[in-house]
Each structure stands twice: as C-alpha cells, then as structure tokens.
Amino acid sequence: MLRFLAARLLATIPVLLVVAVFVFLLLRLTPGDPAAVIAGDNATGEQIEQIRESLGLNEPLITQFGIWIGNVLRGDLGESFFFRMSVTELIGQRLEPTLALALCTIVLAVAIAVPLGVLAAWRHGGWLDRALMGFSTLGFSIPVFVLGYLLIWLVSLELGWLPVQGYRRLSEGAGPFIRHLILPSLTLSVIYIALIARVTRASVSEALTEDYVRTARAKGLPEWRVLTRHALANAAVPIVTVIGIGLALLIGGVVVTESVYAIPGLGRLTVDAVLARDFPTIQGVILLFSVFYVLINLAIDLAYLALDPRIRY
Amino acid sequence: MDSAVTEPGAEHTIAGPAARPAVWTRLARNWSVRIGGAVLALLLLASGAAPLLGTIDPALIDPVNRDLLPGATGEVMLLTGESFPHTFWLGTDSYGRDIYSRVLYGGRVSLVVGVTVALLSLLFGILIGLAAGTIRWLDGVLMRVMDGLMAIPGILLAIALVALWRASIWTVIVAITIPEIPRVVRLVRSLVLSIREEPYVEAARSLGTPTAIMMVRHILPNTVAPLIVQGTYICASAILVEAILSFLGVGLPTDVPTWGNIMAEGRLQFQQYPHNVLFPGIFLALTVLAVNMLGDGLRDTLDPRFSKHGERP
Numbered sequence: 198m199l200r201f202l203a204a205r206l207l208a209t210i211p212v213l214l215v216v217a218v219f220v221f222l223l224l225r226l227t228p229g230d231p232a233a234v235i236a237g238d239n240a241t242g243e244q245i246e247q248i249r250e251s252l253g254l255n256e257p258l259i260t261q262f263g264i265w266i267g268n269v270l271r272g273d274l275g276e277s278f279f280f281r282m283s284v285t286e287l288i289g290q291r292l293e294p295t296l297a298l299a300l301c302t303i304v305l306a307v308a309i310a311v312p313l314g315v316l317a318a319w320r321h322g323g324w325l326d327r328a329l330m331g332f333s334t335l336g337f338s339i340p341v342f343v344l345g346y347l348l349i350w351l352v353s354l355e356l357g358w359l360p361v362q363g364y365r366r367l368s369e370g371a372g373p374f375i376r377h378l379i380l381p382s383l384t385l386s387v388i389y390i391a392l393i394a395r396v397t398r399a400s401v402s403e404a405l406t407e408d409y410v411r412t413a414r415a416k417g418l419p420e421w422r423v424l425t426r427h428a429l430a431n432a433a434v435p436i437v438t439v440i441g442i443g444l445a446l447l448i449g450g451v452v453v454t455e456s457v458y459a460i461p462g463l464g465r466l467t468v469d470a471v472l473a474r475d476f477p478t479i480q481g482v483i484l485l486f487s488v489f490y491v492l493i494n495l496a497i498d499l500a501y502l503a504l505d506p507r508i509r510y
Numbered sequence: 511m512d513s514a515v516t517e518p519g520a521e522h523t524i525a526g527p528a529a530r531p532a533v534w535t536r537l538a539r540n541w542s543v544r545i546g547g548a549v550l551a552l553l554l555l556a557s558g559a560a561p562l563l564g565t566i567d568p569a570l571i572d573p574v575n576r577d578l579l580p581g582a583t584g585e586v587m588l589l590t591g592e593s594f595p596h597t598f599w600l601g602t603d604s605y606g607r608d609i610y611s612r613v614l615y616g617g618r619v620s621l622v623v624g625v626t627v628a629l630l631s632l633l634f635g636i637l638i639g640l641a642a643g644t645i646r647w648l649d650g651v652l653m654r655v656m657d658g659l660m661a662i663p664g665i666l667l668a669i670a671l672v673a674l675w676r677a678s679i680w681t682v683i684v685a686i687t688i689p690e691i692p693r694v695v696r697l698v699r700s701l702v703l704s705i706r707e708e709p710y711v712e713a714a715r716s717l718g719t720p721t722a723i724m725m726v727r728h729i730l731p732n733t734v735a736p737l738i739v740q741g742t743y744i745c746a747s748a749i750l751v752e753a754i755l756s757f758l759g760v761g762l763p764t765d766v767p768t769w770g771n772i773m774a775e776g777r778l779q780f781q782q783y784p785h786n787v788l789f790p791g792i793f794l795a796l797t798v799l800a801v802n803m804l805g806d807g808l809r810d811t812l813d814p815r816f817s818k819h820g821e822r823p
Contacts (some may be wrong), residue, residue: 215658334806337801340750342757342773343791350784361781394516449665454752457777467666471673471760479670487662 273475284481295462301382306389314397338393345384345457362459381458396439400432441497542807543710547646549800605633627748628741635694643702654780656692656762730818733810742805
C-alpha cells in the first residue's frame with residue numbers, strides 16, 4: 198500500500214518534468230530574442246538587457262532551465278510585464294472565479310449525468326436511452342461559446358431571468374454570486390454531462406448483467422437499491438476515471454466560457470495574456486493548469502482504493 | 511485488411527475473407543454514416559462552390575448596408591463602382607459585409623483545418639506510435655514525453671503556440687495538431703502491442719520477415735480501422751478548436767472569414783443583432799455534429815472493439 202503510494206507519487210515526477218520542459222521551451226525556442234518577446238513591442242534596449250540579465254539568458258540553455266525551475270519551485274513564476282505585477286500574485290487574484298466556475302460545473306454535471314446514465318442503462322434501448330445517446334453526440338458537437346450565446350440570448354435577453362454577463366465575488370453575497378454562476382456552469386457542464394453520462398451508461402449496463410445483480414433482485418431488493426448499491430457501486434471506477442480525464446476538456450472550456458460571460462478568472466487571464474503576448478503569465482497559467490490536472494488524476498488513482506475494495510496495490 | 515497477403519520468397523497466396531464488400535454495405539446501411547455523410551457532403555459542396563451560390567466578396571466592406579437583418583435587400587457597390595441588387599439572406603455585420611457569403615467561405619477554412627489536422631496528427635502519431643511499440647528502449651522515453659504533453663490542456667497549448675508564432679493558416683494547423691498527436695500515439699502503440707502477439711505476426715517473425723516489412727505488411731494494415739475512426743474525431747475537434755481560437759481573437763487574422771471570426775465580430779453587438787453570432791454558430795455546430803456522427807457510424811461498422819458497447823474511448 199505505502200509502496201504503491203510512493204511509486205505512484207514518483208511516477209508523476211517525470212510527467213511534471215516533461216510539462217516543465219515544454220513550458221520552458223515554449224518561450225526559449227521562439228523565433229527571435231526571448232527577452233525582446235517578454236519585454237513587449239514598446240520596450241527600450243535597456244529594459245531588454247535588464248530582462249536578459251534577470252533571466253540569465255546569456256547562460257547555456259540547461260543553466261537557464263535550472264534557474265527557471267528553481268524559481269518556479271520557490272513559487273516565483275516571474276514578472277508580468279503587461280500587468281506590472283508578479284505572476285504568482287496575478288494568478289492568486291484570478292483564482293476564485295475559476296475555482297467557483299469549475300466546482301459548480303463538476304457538481305452540476307455529476308448530479309445530472311450520473312442519474313441519467315443509470316436510468317439509460319436500466320432501460321437499455323428505451324426512449325430515454327436513445328434520447329440520452331443523441332443528446333450526448335450533440336453535447337460533444339455544440340461549441341461552448343455557441344451554447345453560451347444561445348443561453349444568454351434565450352434566458353437573459355428574451356426571458357430576463359438571469360444576469361447577462363459578469364461575476365460577483367462570494368463576499369458580495371451568496372445570491373448574486375450564484376445567479377451569475379448558473380448560466381456559465383450550465384454552458385460548461387453540457388460537454389461534461391455528455392461524457393460522464395455515456396460512460397456511466399456503459400459501465401452500469403455492464404454491471405447490470407452480472408450475477409450479483411440477479412441475486413440482489415432475486416432476494417427481493419427494491420430496484421433502486423439494486424441500481425445504486427449493486428450496479429452503480431460496481432460501476433464507479435470508470436465513471437470516476439472519466440471525470441478526471443474530462444478535466445482537460447473542462448479546463449479548455451473554462452477559457453472559452455470566461456470569455457463569453459466576461460468572468461475575470463484564469464481563463465480570461467490566459468486570453469488577455471496571449472493577446473498582450475505576456476509570456477511569463479502564459480507560462481505560469483499553463484504550468485498551473487497542467488500541474489492541477491496531473492494532481493487531480495493522481496488523487497483519482499488513489500480514490501480507486503476506496504471505491505473498489507477488490508483493487509489492492 | 512487487404513484481400514491478399516503474399517510472403518516474400520513464398521509462392522503461395524493467402525486469400526483473405528471477402529470482407530470489403532460487406533464493409534461498404536454495412537457502412538451504407540448505417541444511419542449515422544448516412545446522415546453525417548450527407549450533411550458533410552452538402553457543406554463541402556456549399557463551401558467549395560461558394561462563388562456559384564449567389565455570394566458576393568466576403569470581405570467587401572459596404573457602409574451603406576451596415577447591420578441589415580436576415581432577408582433584407584439592398585444595392586451592393588463594388589470597388590470598381592459597379593452596383594447591383596442583392597438579398598442578404600443572413601443579414602450583414604457592422605461593416606456591411608454579407609454574412610451569408612462570409613459563412614460559406616468560412617466553411618472552407620474550417621474544413622481545410624479539420625482535414626489537415628486529422629491527416630497530420632495521424633501521420634506523426636503513427637510514426638511515433640510505431641516507434642514506441644516496436645523499439646523497446648525508445649518506448650519509455652517517448653511515452654513519458656507523450657504523458658507530459660497530454661497533461662497540458664490542448665486548447666491552452668494551441669493558444670500559446672499560436673501566440674508564439676503569430677497566426678497564419680499553417681501555424682494554426684500546427685498548433686492544433688501538436689496537442690492531438692499524443693492521443694494517436696497511445697492508440698497506435700496499444701494496437702501495435704496487441705497485434706504483435708497475434709499468431710500471424712508470430713508466424714511471419716518465425717519465417718524471418720524483417721521488422722520493417724513486418725510493420726508495413728502485417729501490423730499497419732490492422733490499425734487502419736481504429737485510426738480512421740480516431741481521425742474523424744480529431745477532425746471534429748480541430749474544427750472546434752480553430753473556431754475557438756478565432757473567436758478568442760488569437761486565431762487567424764480577423765480579415766479572413768472564419769466562423770470563429772464572424773462570431774467574434776458579432777459578439778460586440780450580440781444584444782441587438784444576435785444573428786451574427788447565431789448563424790455561424792449553427793453552421794459550426796452542424797458541421798462538428800456531422801463529423802462526429804460520421805465517426806460514430808464508422809466506429810460501429812469498422813472497429814470490432816466497439817461493436818458490442820458502442821462507446822467512445
């Protein structure tokens with residue numbers, strides 16, 4: 198058990214290292230002088246020279262990587278030349294909206310997708326099943342921003358039920374906070390619902406063919422208990438896995454959703470940074486999202502132990 | 511698999527099962543293939559034959575015809591001074607450009623990007639995947655690099671790459687291709703590893719077939735069906751990502767009519783003129799849906815691994 202834990206933790210190190218190398222090289226392998234790229238289009242020669250000095254750009258590439266990774270490990274992601282503050286601080290400011298949006302989306306998606314998937318598997322081949330499969334192909338196809346604008350148009354403009362765009366911090370009151378989060382989360386959750394519902398359906402319908410389900414039915418358990426205690430519990434591993442894999446989709450979706458709904462989070466920050474060619478910020482955000490993705494999937498691997506007592510490492 | 515397999519140095523020919531006609535019939539009977547294929551063919555035809563379908567220059571700026579509603583008629587004035595009456599089926603944007611013409615021409619960009627990205631990621635994915643699956647000492651290194659690349663959310667990586675290179679059609683294509691490659695590599699590698707254990711490969715090996723010939727003749731043909739399916743999904747995802755890049759303002763230059771660009775311009779006036787966002791959005795969603803349906807149909811008919819459950823990997 199402890200050995201597995203140690204091995205699994207160690208296995209994330211090469212992945213994180215590769216991510217770090219990619220993010221580092223992103224800037225160093227640009228055509229042109231990275232210092233000039235970082236400084237932006239209106240920089241003076243003196244500023245460029247200063248940046249070159251501070252990043253150690255006159256050193257060999259491997260030394261540069263050493264300096265950079267050392268700084269990153271100490272929590273120093275560099276200085277944003279566009280926003281005029283440290284990238285770490287900048288990310289800290291933008292974290293809340295993104296976390297709120299992502300959490301809200303995951304909760305919403307799981308709450309909708311898992312019951313739907315179970316019901317579809319229960320009535321395999323029935324109308325709900327076919328409708329769900331049709332919906333999920335549609336969900337994979339409709340772009341997040343198209344859906345976002347459709348919802349804004351319908352719910353906010355035509356019906357006037359919810360605010361059009363924007364974000365309210367939780368400290369400004371729970372009511373406005375939630376009202377501003379409903380549409381963005383709904384928009385973002387559709388592709389996630391499509392993904393999770395499909396896997397839930399497949400996994401539960403496989404579990405439903407097992408002998409223990411027949412036994413459970415034979416001993417007279419109510420059907421909902423068979424579905425939850427026996428079928429769903431045994432189908433949990435693939436479902437949790439896909440929730441983790443789908444995070445990559447979610448992170449991509451966050452960038453777009455925040456732009457559509459004018460939410461000042463990390464996604465919006467990424468786009469602003471790209472438009473301003475603010476590379477330290479781009480690198481910082483990508484690094485953060487990737488590390489987050491790797492760590493969540495690590496957590497999910499560990500969660501298998503709790504979900505499936507048959508898995509013993 | 512091809513109908514006949516010939517060994518070098520051996521006179522005999524082994525006739526394969528007559529699978530080809532059956533595949534075509536199965537494909538033609540599949541409703542997903544029929545609908546997806548038909549919609550896609552229509553879109554290809556419409557964007558390919560755009561000049562013949564009553565369109566005008568999609569980049570023609572015409573202040574007189576600004577912000578027309580769908581179906582409005584007006585006089586189009588060319589730069590040469592010629593003028594003629596024109597019906598703006600889908601209205602105009604705030605520069606007076608014809609949305610109908612822009613949407614049809616925009617389809618060209620989407621389809622070209624989708625198909626090119628799919629072909630390129632398959633090409634590089636197959637090369638790297640074959641290397642990883644057959645050359646043992648390379649396997650570990652290659653797969654760790656792919657793991658790392660996969661940990662970086664695809665859209666973020668594409669955004670960052672485009673930002674580095676400044677957008678043109680080629681940089682956009684390459685930027686979308688790079689995050690797609692690891693998925694193909696994983697698929698090819700896992701296929702190679704399982705095919706390598708098949709009796710016919712063992713037989714070929716015992717006959718002394720060189721590795722290169724074995725790869726081309728015995729392993730590669732058996733990866734074709736899953737790769738066609740994967741390629742279709744990549745095409746759909748590439749069309750989406752290109753539109754997202756354009757929409758966020760980091761993709762192709764704004765004077766190129768792409769669905770994302772049309773929507774990005776339309777969003778500024780979304781509250782008064784929602785059609786500028788909704789029409790290209792509908793075309794985009796429809797295209798991606800058609801490609802995904804085609805992929806689902808191909809998967810169900812071609813890929814034996816999915817014939818039972820019909821689930822996406």
